Amino acid sequence: MDTAVDGAMQIFWRLGYTATNLPELLHAMGVSRGSFYKAFGDKHSAYLAALDHYDRTCIGSAVALLSDRSIGDGTSRILRLFEQTGCGEGVAPRGCFVCNAMVELGPHDSAVAEKTAAMSNRLQSAIYNALGDVPGINPFDTESRDRKAAIITRLYLGAQAMSKTGDQNADWKNLLGELLNRRIL
Template sequence: MARPREFDPDEAMDKAMGLFWDVGYEEASLTELLAAMEITKGSFYKAFQDKQSIYLASLDRYNDKVISGTVAYLGNPAEGSGRARILGLFAKVAQAVELDGDRLGCFLCNALIDKAAEGGEAEGKLQAMVHRLESAFYKALQDDGQLNARDARETARGVLSAYFGLRVLGRSGLSKEMAADCIRQVEWLLARGGRAGQTA
């Protein structure tokens, strides 16, 4: 009779991702990982090999669970125009901070400034996620048909920068007033991009 698994791999992965998200790769020691995941060292090495492999798996999990959801939202015409979807995403982030006290921010943002992102497979995964978000903003802008490809790309990159900024500010305790100011700047950026497209 086969022995039952000692732990739920998906649950353990979520807990590992939460630790990396909170403290970063360098600060997450093996002891802390084992405690967070609630597994033994033997089970850890049998299922995940080493700290680097579980960090890479955590990035994949964030990509699948969070980035994919954001990309799907931005690409869903049922949520309104491309502009409305973009502003809706910013409103969701601001609301999460205000109502839920979301101080984790964005795992992608945190990971991009982590030493683990300096070269190698981790950097490749992070850059791929950044590109997915940029492309999602770009496609949402293109859906409205007001911008040429160049202006849509430039505007998408400006919106992406503002999005990352909002997520980082959320981690530091974003005020309602600051969130509103940030969203107004995005509205201005979108309106400016639309005018540029009309005059091109």
């Protein structure tokens, strides 16, 4: 089941929900039409399962990275988040699955909007926690940390979305450094 859901995630991530037809989805998942309908019922349910899988794997990895003090202080962990190529290295630029889902289906699909908002909030919460370990940032100034976490989350999601066009967004280190009161380059 995990392999099938991962296949669904990969094809939806690459092509988007609307452009993915059932034969492509079945092929990517490695399942027959009958098995697909028995397990998921329809394409939308498979899409929601793919979003849940992305949350467990990719967002889960990002949250774990941001919590891993063995990497260094909060600045080091946040920088590492921006430096990694994302879930599924070595593939053509495809942006961020969360961003893609927010834009394509979020405006008119409440289930997708709810799932993507929860993932974004989970990432923002992990960034907020990492900011508590950033030298020069007062860990007790929760209002400032909350605002910086929101800005960094949006910078991260924006950089991921822009990567779909092949934009490497080379200035992200300077932007992030300015937020963290640290010269990065």
